[in-house]
Amino acid sequence: MTFLTVWDWLIIGAYFAGVAAVGVWSSRNQKTSTDYFLAGRNIGWFAIGASLFASNIGSEHLVGLAGSGAKSGVAMAHYELHAWCLLVLGWVLVPFYTRSGVATMPEFLERRYNPATRWILSLVSLTAYVFTKVSVTVYAGGLVIQTLLPELTLFGMSSFWVGAITVVLLTGAYTVFGGLRAVVYTDAMQAMVLIAGSLCITAIGLYQLGGWDELRxxxxxxxxNLWRPASDPDFPWPGMLFAAPIVGLWYWCTDQYIVQR
Structure with a gap:
């Protein structure tokens, strides 16, 4: 078993300190609910783009999506290729949402239809977030800590639970105290870490394996092969071609998790 060195701990500590500092800095000068929930509507394009990237690619992707790719191939990439739907969001829907003066998708449905639709969408969305996003992200974070620090224990809890609870407390703290501005800026910082780390892992992995030709x-x-036969049980090409874009439009253009940025 390879244990973390002093330099590893220093880097991890600096990272968490940086996240905390960004959260505290972002929480300043928040005087209205618009400042808290919508970051004052004055975040720059680079921070928003980096936040969208980090919101979409998280620990569940680095662990789960990579594992799915290793198991079944690159066909899973179809879901990520539909990021082109962001163009529809930016050019068509965001101006419409802005003119409507709404802050959330349930609020938009209430204005368009009635309060019942707002409650239904809120309930469905929150349930989906808990069971598909929050739980998977927390699980993946705990799994990473369990892999890196298998011997770690705290108050009788295993390293997995220490990691999972740490993820919840850390992200919850800067979200609650810093609002959307803190979320966007910490996401932007984490996007750089995700990109740099993924590039390093890819380069090191290909080198250890023997190169691209050996991987193929x-x-x-x-x-x-990105396109599978129609008889494929997991990724048939008709479903990927005609149904996956519908999922992509919902996720990138109407999901509160993305649209609020």
Missing amino acids: ALSGSERL
């Missing part, structure tokens, strides 16, 4: 030889053509 070991994987086989089927696993590297």
Whole structure:
């Protein structure tokens, strides 16, 4: 087992200190609910773009999506390729949402239809977030800590639970106290970490494996094929071509998790 060195701990400590500092800095000068929930509507394009990237790519992707790719091939990438739907959001829907003066999608449905639709969408969305996003993200975070620090225990809890609870407390703290501005700026910082770390892992992995040609030889053509036959049980091409864009439009253009940025 390879244990973390002093330099590893220093880097991890600096990262968490940086996240905390950004959260505290972002919480200043928040005087209205618009400042808290919508960051005053004055965040720059780079921070918003980086926040969208980090909101979409998290620990559940680095752990779960990578594992799915290793198991079934690159066909899972279809869901990420529909990020083009952001163009629809930015050019068509965001101006419409802005003119409507709404802050959330349930609020928009209430104005368009009635209060009942707002409650229904709120209930469905919160349930989906808890069971598909929050739980998976927390689980993936705990799994990372369990892998890196298997011997870690605290108050009788295993390293997995220490990691999971740390993820909840840390993200909850800067979200509650800093509002959307803190979320956007910490996301922007984490996006840089995700990109740099993913590039390093990719380069090191290919080097250890023997290069791209060796990866293709070991994987086989089927696993590297983005389009699968219609008989494929997981990723049939008709579903990927016609149904996946519908999911992409919902996620990128109407999901509060993305649209609020």
